[in-house]
Amino acid sequence: MYTMIKFRKIWILFVVAFYIILFSNIAFSEDPFTTWKTCFQTFNETCNEGLDPFDNAIGSCVGNQSVGGLDNPNVQEVYINASSFFPGDAINMTCQFLRGGATTYEYIWYNNDSTSDNNWIKIWNNTTSESFTHNVSVVFNVNSSEGTHIARCILSYASMGNASISGSCANNTESSYYDNDDINFTVTGHLVYDFWNLTNYTTGENISSGQTYNRNDSSGNITYINVSARWNKTINNAWIEHNGTGIWRNYTINSTFLGNWTNYTLNLSNSSEFNVETIGIRAIYANDTFWATNNTTPLLYFNLSIGSAPNISSYWFSPSSNRTNLYTNLTIYTNVSDDVGISAVSANITYPSNISFILNFTGDPSPVNQTWSYIFNYTENITLNETGNYTVTLTVTDSFGFKNQNSINVNIYAKTTNEGKSNTQTPGFDVFVVLLATMLLIIKKK
Ligand SMILES: [Ca+2]
Ligand SMILES: [Ca+2]
Ligand SMILES: [Ca+2]
Secondary structure (H helix, E strand, O other), X not given: OHHHHHHHHHHHHHHHHHHHHHHHHHHHHOOOOOOOEEHHHHHOOOOOOOOOOOOOOOOOOOOOOOOOOOOOXXXXXXXXXXXXXXXXXXXXXXXXXXXXXXXXXXXXXXXXXXXXXXXXXXXXXXEEOOOOOEEEEEEEEOOOOOEEEEEEEXXXXXXXXXXXXXXXEOOOOOOOOEEEEEEEEEEOOOOOEEEEEEEEOOOOOEEXXXXXXXXXXXXXXXXXXXXXXXXXXXXXXXXXXXXXXXXXXXXXXXOOOHHHEEEEEEEOOOOOXXXXXXXXXXXXXXXXXXXXXXXXXXXXXXXXXOOOOOEEEEEEEEOOOOOEOOOOOEEEEEEEEOOOOEEEEEEEEXXXXXXXXXXXXXXXXXXXXXXXXXXXXXXXXXXOOOOEEXXXXXXXXXXXXXXXXXXXXXXXXXXXXXXXXXXHHOOOHHHHHHHHXXXXXXXXXX
């Protein structure tokens, strides 16, 4: 029985740990400029000390509720509308107070430096005789000094003008009831940039917008261009938005932000990332370590030269002759190449009867010499079912849509209708006929 309970406890711990990890990750991924924060999140413990007493005041102030118990007067929770603010931002803060029947003094204080007790300012105070839980909300502007700031909700049965009470902390000796509950938050300056340009990959010199580039130079070396921005703060993550494929897309910038530089290298030979003629770079976007975001302007752009037309260097058939039998399998192969990359190879085939079909070849899009192919499979729709001369016109298209064409002829053997049709029903019949003919020839020679 004891083992069972122990085992169950371990499981409960495991499940609790799993959820803590799960939710702490979710909390981390939320925007701290818009996500509410509580006293509970500041200390990772409940601030309703009637349930769980602990010191939840930052600095020299003692945050423990003076008298324990659920129904005793205390600050139950503190809420603010974000955990990060820009200098001068308005902060929206709520204190949840619980009091008994007597006259109670309530306060809200603010300190722009969590490392000092000297900077406290009184934001709000009130004397009340409300006897139930009630919320008090205030809006004030945060100070412009960067760092961790504190706000504090105080409930006290003694007025804090009393000599025995320090200004920003209720720990009076005259009253048995008081509570100080704190919440902290970050004030961070805006993220700004002082450099935004295209630069020469080798020399680092600025490049003005609107220049035209080849993917490779005359020696075949890849053309690279840098897109760079420099920021006033340490960068946490960054990404770039460009329309190199004709569609605006984001690309992650690798996280070596030395000297607060965010740099993205455009590899112009990458035809899957750059395959239109005019390419705009809308912005680099960056987050600092407090998740403050900004982006560069204006849009920069450059032109990509269309390059040369794709090349069809050869074509051949399998079986090796382009003269073949009706209803058979025939594969057309072609060797193609391009300076950028092949996006499609197709052929228009015209039958002796003048009907025509489009054949879509399959192959490798790499720019170097590649073999693409199309198989006439007699079990499929497009078959070689007429005797005579067929014209096949190959069309090769590069990733810019630049096309090249080449026409070839295919002669299809006449066979008897019976031979042709039987072949469709019995693959391998041809082999039998050839074997029989060979045997007859050998017999005849003997
Ligand atoms: Ca407290
Ligand atoms: Ca409390
Ligand atoms: Ca090309």
